[in-house]
Amino acid sequence: MINEVWxxxxxxxxxxxxxxxxxxKRYITFEFDVTSEAYHDVTTLLYKNKFYVRIPAKKESFVAVIHTxxxxxxxxxxxxxxxxxxxTLVEEQPK
Known part of the structure; x- marks a missing residue:
């Protein structure tokens, strides 16, 4: 079960x-809660659009961009x- 994404x-x-x-191409979709206190930091991060993604439970990492x-x-x-x-993120490089 995936319960954290970095x-x-x-x-x-x-x-x-x-x-x-x-x-x-790999797509991952997930939901997470954001409090009003964390809103600015989270949206500032999302505006970067490109991320180094880590999924510890799967021991996987990859570069992705926001799809939606x-x-x-x-x-x-x-x-x-x-x-x-x-x-929803899409992996930048094909698997």
Missing amino acids: LNDKEFVVRHFQEKEEQE YFTSVTNLYKENQIGTFTL
């Missing part, structure tokens, strides 16, 4: 992890909010 040096506790392969992402809350600048982010 993007660069940031750990994300994840749920609903899925992996698929299309056109010889969305959130359950549009304004996490309000205090004491928690939003769910859904992120």
Whole structure:
């Protein structure tokens, strides 16, 4: 079971992890919660768009870019909010 994914040096506790392969590229999709306190740091990281991804449970790492992402809350600048982010990454190099 995958319960953590690292993007660069940031750990994300994840749920609903899925992996698929299309056109010889790997896609991973996962959900994670973001608090209003962490919102700025998380979105600043996501704006980088390209990540060194580590999945410790699978002992795998690769470089990926954002394919899609969305959130359950549009304004996490309000205090004491928690939003769910859904992120899909595509591996930059074919397997």
